[in-house]
Every structure is written in structure tokens, then in C-alpha cells.
Amino acid sequence: MIGRQKQIVIFYFFIVICLSMATILGLYGQGLAYFLNEEVYSAIHPIYYLTVSTIISIGMFLVSLLLVYIAAKKKILSKNISSRYSFVIFIVGFFTSCWSIFVLAMWWG
DSSP: OOOOHHHHHHHHHHHHHHHHHHHHHHSHEEEHHHHIIIIIOOTTTTHHHHHHHHHHHHHHHHHHHHHHHHHHHHSSHHHHHHHHHHHHHHHHHHHHHHHHHHHHHHOOO
């Protein structure tokens, strides 16, 4: 059995990593799409790279919320801390997802 302190650190780590990666993918998806098209594999149009990065970004925000919910249910995180995390993830996720969906909609025309 993993110690309680170690469980807390593991949940914090995964929540922060998911939130950071989702934000980076959401904000810099357009640049990533151009990079992948020009440097990695040019046979795929960059709009498809952007679509995939937007979907992954939104999915990672949802996974972050799910991790906070699981940690709160297992009483790994206190109710106060989990509500703060949920609020921050929701606000950051909402605005980042709105931005990435706006950029994706402009690309799709």
C-alpha cells in the first residue's frame, strides 16, 4: 500500500502535468500544427493536427477534473483543496478551450 503522503504527491503531480499539457496544447496548437506539418510529416494538412491537439487538450482538462474528483472521493485531497483545484481547472480549461475552439473554427472556415 502506498503511503498517504505519497498518494497526495502523485495526485498533485498528475493533476499539474495534465493541466499544464492541456494548456500548452490548447494555446500553442496552431504552432504545433505548423511544426508537425513542416518538420515531421507533411502529407497531412495542418488543420488535422490542430483538430487532434484541440481534442486532446479538452480531454486532458476533463481528465484533470476527473483526477480531482477521484482524489476528493478517496479523501486524498480535502474538500477545500479539491474545490479550489476544480475551480482553477474549470476557469483555465474554459478559456483555453474557448480559444482553441475559436482558432479551430477559423481554420475550418
